[in-house]
Amino acid sequence: MHPMASLLSTALNVTARLAPGPAGRRAFALFVRPLGRARLRPEEADPMARAVRGRMVVYGTAVTTYRWGDGPRPVLVVHGWSSRASRFAGLIEALRAQGRTVISFDAPGHGESEGRASTIRDYRAIIGRLHAEHGDFSAVVAHSFGVLATFSMLHDGMRADRVVGIGGVADFDYLVARFRAGLDLGEGVGRALRAHVERRLFPGDPDIWRRLDARRRFADVRAPILLVHDTDDDVIDPAQSRAIAAAYGPQAHLIETSGLGHRRILADPDVIRTAVEFAVSEAAPPAPVPAPAAGAHRA
Structure with missing residues (x-):
């Protein structure tokens, strides 16, 4: 130390x-202080430039929001801790190719938003405001800390047809x-x-x-759930996603990959393909999910 x-x-x-x-x-x-402010990567610049930017003030801090498309029932994308919306650039492009409207945001202290700190209360307030503005989501795709924030809002009545959690946190005490x-x-x-x-x-x-505990199953949360977690994740223990999967039983699919870690998993083409196919599927839950590339396995 x-x-x-x-x-x-x-x-x-x-x-x-x-x-x-x-x-x-x-x-x-x-x-509540992020570990530095993640910067925009060159490969993320074009997708982010195509977004319509918005602004909301949450507990006194200006927050930047993003929208691609203007259709109903958008897909909400929720970034993790010390990250930013642009880390989902590949997934956003794939969703747009499927004709889906996508919305996202940079939490306080992250990306293009103001502030130097962020809390679970901030995430919940932003997600709640976006839900109030856009109505129920066709899907939510979240990463890491964003998974915990998403489930907490689902517990509070937010509606989404499908939920994808990547490298997710299950409980605040963790x-x-x-x-x-x-x-x-x-x-x-x-x-x-x-x-x-x-x-x-x-x-x-x-x-x-x-x-603030995604392991506690709420009867009102009926959306099919896809969880993806890498066994080599050294930031969030894969046991966190396994706990959510265990809580939701056949309502949830858990896919475990290897060799991608906590951050590179967001840009992996096979993970993106699997997440997008699940998010846009019209099948009744629980929907079958295509397996990712070789080296990944279901748990």
């Missing part, structure tokens, strides 16, 4: 024992555990961070942790 990180870890662990409130605030300030492990923080800091999230983001909401 870097010496500065070690000092920070010691300070937070000691503070959590003596004053949980300040420890929770300091941990939260680190927890993110807290990863944060603690990365900085060698004790359980006291985790408890203080969790308490601060409750007070700062969801005051007076006793059910929030239930809704």
